[in-house]
Amino acid sequence: MAxxxxxxxxxxxxxCRELAAKDNIPELVELLTxxxxxxQDVNAHLATPPQSSEKRKDQTKMDSAMVDWIHAEIDxxxxxxxxxxxxxxAGGGVTAAHLQLARSVCRRAERSVVPLVRAEEADPQAMKFLNRLSDLLFVLGRYATMKTGHEEVTYLNPNTFLDQKFDRKKL
Structure with missing residues (x-):
């Protein structure tokens, strides 16, 4: 599953990369690549069974530098x-909306890695990477919203509109 x-x-x-290219956000295209x-490295690590040879495990070992890199990118x-x-x-244009969808998929991926880490079948760095990646995707969604000239849609407490007829201007 993971x-x-x-x-x-x-x-x-x-x-997301293709949408960013279409929206002319080349810096985002590069980062998404x-x-x-x-x-791919995370997948190679997850696909390596614990009983694999030491050589194979070394080839697919998680590098903590990836987690450090993600932290720096978030900042x-x-x-x-x-x-x-x-x-x-979620929203703010098609690219931003897809980046927010990717964030949600990333959260699911992280949850699916947790049991593997607990069973010592995966390196905790894989889980940490996915955790930080979801935060980065949130930030990138906001960045795409800004770069495409869209506005962020913010939460409204439902108590402020439940008794009203639908009028987008009030939202």
């Missing part, structure tokens, strides 16, 4: 968007 989830995530990042490469891209003041709903 390999399928991380593979789905890598494929979805490919869709690198993230897909990282996910780098996060510095380019305004601080979060309210809950942000």
């Amino acid at each position: 390999i399928g989830n991380t593979d789905e995530l890598a494929s979805l990042l490919g869709v 690198r993230l897909q490469c990282c996910l 780098r891209w996060g510095d380019q968007v305004p601080p979060v003041k309210m809950f942000i709903l």
Whole structure:
């Protein structure tokens, strides 16, 4: 299940990359390509059974530098968007919406790796990478919203509109 989830995530990042190219956000295209490469390494690690040869396990060993790199990317891209003041709903253009969808898929992938880590069948670095990647995808969705000139849609407490007829202007 974990390999399928991380593979789905890598494929979805490919869709995001194509959408970013269409929206003329080349810096995002480059980063998404690198993230897909990282996910290939995560998949190779997850696909390596614990009883594999030491040589094979060394070839697919998780590198903590990937987690450090993701942390730095979160800071780098996060510095380019305004601080979060309210809950942000998925949307903000097609590219941003797909990046938020990728974030959700990434969360699922992370959850599917947890049992493997607990059973000592996967390196905790794989789980940490996916955890940090989901945070980065949130930031990248916000960045794509900004770069495409869309506005972020923020959460409204349902008590403020449940007794009203639908009027988008009020939302």
